[in-house]
Amino acid sequence: xxxxxxxxxxxxxxxxxxxxxxxxxxxxxxxxxxxxxxxxxxxxxxxxxxxxxxxxxxxxxxxxxxxxxxxxxxxxxxxxxxxxxxxxxxxxxxxxxxxxxxxxxxxxxxxxxxxxxxxxxxxxxxxxxxxxxxxxxxxxxxxxxxxxxxxxxxxxxxxxxxxxxxxxxxxxxxxxxxxxxxxxxxxxxxxxxxxxxx
Amino acid sequence: xxxxxxxxxxxxxxxxxxxxxxxxxxxxxxxxxxxxxxxxxxxxxxxxxxxxxxxxxxxxxxxxxxxxxxxxxxxxxxxxxxxxxxxxxxxxxxxxxxxxxxxxxxxxxxxxxxxxxxxxxxxxxxxxxxxxxxxxxxxxxxxxxxxxxxxxxxxxxxxxxxxxxxxxxxxxxxxxxxxxxxxxxxxxxxxxxxxxxxxxxxxxxxxxxxxxxxxxxxxxxxxxxxxxxxxxxxxxxxxxxxxxxxxxxxxxxxxxxxxxxxxxxxxxxxxxxxxxxxxxxxxxxxxxxxxxxxxxxxxxxxxxxxxxxxxxxxxxxxxxxxxxxxxxxxxxxxxxxxxxxxxxxxxxxxxxxxxxxxxxxxxxxxxxxxxxxxxxxxxxxxxxxxxxxxxxxxxxxxxxxxxxxxxxxxxxxxxxxxxxxxxxxxxxxxxxxxxxxxxxxxxx
Ligand SMILES: Cc1cc2nc3c(=O)[nH]c(=O)nc-3n(C[C@H](O)[C@H](O)[C@H](O)COP(=O)(O)O)c2cc1C
Ligand code: SF4
Ligand code: FES
Numbered sequence: 001x002x003x004x005x006x007x008x009x010x011x012x013x014x015x016x017x018x019x020x021x022x023x024x025x026x027x028x029x030x031x032x033x034x035x036x037x038x039x040x041x042x043x044x045x046x047x048x049x050x051x052x053x054x055x056x057x058x059x060x061x062x063x064x065x066x067x068x069x070x071x072x073x074x075x076x077x078x079x080x081x082x083x084x085x086x087x088x089x090x091x092x093x094x095x096x097x098x099x100x101x102x103x104x105x106x107x108x109x110x111x112x113x114x115x116x117x118x119x120x121x122x123x124x125x126x127x128x129x130x131x132x133x134x135x136x137x138x139x140x141x142x143x144x145x146x147x148x149x150x151x152x153x154x155x156x157x158x159x160x161x162x163x164x165x166x167x168x169x170x171x172x173x174x175x176x177x178x179x180x181x182x183x184x185x186x187x188x189x190x191x192x193x194x195x196x197x198x
Numbered sequence: 199x200x201x202x203x204x205x206x207x208x209x210x211x212x213x214x215x216x217x218x219x220x221x222x223x224x225x226x227x228x229x230x231x232x233x234x235x236x237x238x239x240x241x242x243x244x245x246x247x248x249x250x251x252x253x254x255x256x257x258x259x260x261x262x263x264x265x266x267x268x269x270x271x272x273x274x275x276x277x278x279x280x281x282x283x284x285x286x287x288x289x290x291x292x293x294x295x296x297x298x299x300x301x302x303x304x305x306x307x308x309x310x311x312x313x314x315x316x317x318x319x320x321x322x323x324x325x326x327x328x329x330x331x332x333x334x335x336x337x338x339x340x341x342x343x344x345x346x347x348x349x350x351x352x353x354x355x356x357x358x359x360x361x362x363x364x365x366x367x368x369x370x371x372x373x374x375x376x377x378x379x380x381x382x383x384x385x386x387x388x389x390x391x392x393x394x395x396x397x398x399x400x401x402x403x404x405x406x407x408x409x410x411x412x413x414x415x416x417x418x419x420x421x422x423x424x425x426x427x428x429x430x431x432x433x434x435x436x437x438x439x440x441x442x443x444x445x446x447x448x449x450x451x452x453x454x455x456x457x458x459x460x461x462x463x464x465x466x467x468x469x470x471x472x473x474x475x476x477x478x479x480x481x482x483x484x485x486x487x488x489x490x491x492x493x494x495x496x497x498x499x500x501x502x503x504x505x506x507x508x509x510x511x512x513x514x515x516x517x518x519x520x521x522x523x524x525x526x527x528x529x530x531x532x533x534x535x536x537x538x539x540x541x542x543x544x545x546x547x548x549x550x551x552x553x554x555x556x557x558x559x560x561x562x563x564x565x566x567x568x569x570x571x572x573x574x575x576x577x578x579x580x581x582x583x584x585x586x587x588x589x590x591x592x593x594x595x596x597x598x599x600x601x602x603x604x605x606x607x608x609x610x611x612x613x614x615x616x617x618x619x620x621x622x623x624x625x626x627x628x629x630x631x632x633x634x635x636x637x638x639x640x641x642x
Pocket of ligand 3: 082083084085086087088122123124125126127128130132285286287
């Protein structure tokens with residue numbers, strides 16, 4: 001049996017079919033694996049390597065370049081506090097210290113109950129809403145210490161349903177209906193696009 | 199100053215602006231319909247006339263770049279750069295979350311004009327809501343016949359594929375973006391020969407454009423390139439989004455007339471950022487994202503015009519204005535920016551990989567009161583090694599401009615606030631001659 005559930009295996013096929021070269025599906029498939037397991041397991045890497053025709057080392061090489069892929073379990077909620085320049089000017093250092101105290105872990109650590117991990121990250125494109133943070137890539141803006149505590153409490157008690165578990169990004173995926181698809185454009189096929197022909 | 203009639207943010211006030219229904223009821227897809235009535239060459243010509251400058255950072259005219267695809271080489275691809283990660287930059291995410299159809303329409307227009315037969319929309323991995331909104335928009339657009347096979351019954355057939363990144367600033371650099379899209383580590387390619395217009399995705403001609411750049415196309419085709427060029431200055435036409443963050447009363451993203459609005463208007467204008475918070479004084483501001491050299495009080499009356507700002511020794515970059523008030527610790531701000539580049543260096547070139555982490559480690563020891571006066575020369579020496587002469591625009595010893603970007607905050611802060619560095623060093627507990635710092639462990 002492979003790593004992916006049968007639903008996800010189907011989704012993987014659908015994703016791969018969109019690209020002119022299957023290797024391009026590598027990052028999307030790593031996201032799919034992380035969504036299924038909360039992090040990317042070595043079984044997942046192995047299976048993805050086979051799917052896209054790469055070696056496991058190549059998969060690991062790509063995965064390790066990108067910050068979002070976690071080869072070990074980061075816990076249910078990944079809290080990323082921005083310490084980029086705009087947030088820094090608006091109090092991210094204090095926020096980070098507060099978070100470390102509240103959670104009892106340093107930036108880079110995880111709580112023992114498997115609920116939270118904390119990281120200081122670079123700019124998350126919310127600079128006018130500083131200091132900003134993300135929980136599993138959902139934004140919280142202008143976060144004062146009190147708001148931080150509230151967020152942590154509601155997450156711990158399961159009241160913040162809008163934040164899905166770690167690994168789940170968009171909850172709606174793109175689906176290209178077969179009858180509407182133009183199809184991938186292979187780099188090997190050199191044809192003038194029909195709409196350019198007069 | 200009065201704000202112009204907005205172009206690309208005009209739907210931001212509409213509640214369901216991100217849905218097909220909301221889009222159509224506010225004039226959506228009229229630009230595409232109009233384009234399909236024109237010839238592809240006419241559409242391209244209209245964009246040339248608009249003189250639309252790329253909004254991703256380099257500010258190169260889109261219509262001119264489009265002309266660089268070698269004739270007769272097929273297929274050609276469109277890659278949308280939605281990786282927005284330059285510190286201070288916040289506008290592409292808004293465009294993707296609030297008006298995804300406007301971006302999709304722009305992509306279709308570009309594909310039609312240039313014969314691009316597949317489009318990849320690369321959205322930064324951390325932007326879950328933008329990914330969701332674009333997915334919904336694309337699904338709706340496919341169903342309604344706006345995207346895919348025979349768009350609106352025409353001969354245009356093109357798939358738009360939504361692709362998520364996974365967290366790496368350098369992937370915003372266009373050739374690194376293409377590597378990433380090919381399923382590899384996101385490291386920039388050597389140019390030449392790898393200018394995307396001739397050697398891009400899978401080695402084929404590829405147009406890479408920023409989200410904001412493409413979001414302008416629907417309006418331009420509907421209202422004419424000349425109508426767009428009538429706004430702004432001669433070179434910096436139309437309107438443009440700027441994020442004003444940091445120590446201002448009313449931080450926000452403002453669409454203003456390009457080329458004529460001044461820094462003073464946007465930082466102090468009551469309809470914009472409203473001045474410095476708490477009645478304090480301005481110390482310095484970054485005019486165009488972390489990579490840009492800093493500006494000061496004397497630059498406030500310059501217009502947000504590409505040529506003017508370039509000539510004054512900085513750049514408008516990604517439209518990110520970061521304001522610092524008089525209480526800001528210039529050394530700490532400089533360290534913050536340098537740490538970013540050290541962390542995000544992809545490691546391919548020695549001056550950037552080594553230089554940025556050396557800069558970071560020297561700055562952090564100054565801040566820990568472990569610095570010495572020679573460190574200030576050492577900082578400049580490292581900068582000179584990354585980018586000889588420490589000039590603007592920077593001389594390149596590296597494959598991409600990330601390395602030289604780290605020089606900007608150091609050179610700016612040292613030129614203007616050297617006394618603050620010296621004040622740290624005066625409190626240093628280290629004697630002057632303990633030698634050079636240990637080789638830092640590469641960050642990231
Ligand atoms: C280190 C680095 C990071 C960049 N990041 C981005 C980015 O996040 N988004 C973007 O559109 N352009 C970014 N650029 C600029 C792109 O390389 C490219 O010039 C741009 O996407 C072209 O689109 P435009 O002509 O429409 O501006 C970056 C460049 C460099 C050197
Ligand atoms: S300058 Fe830095 S980021 Fe750019 S290619 Fe070289 S090492 Fe990588
Ligand atoms: S600096 Fe924190 S969101 Fe940009």
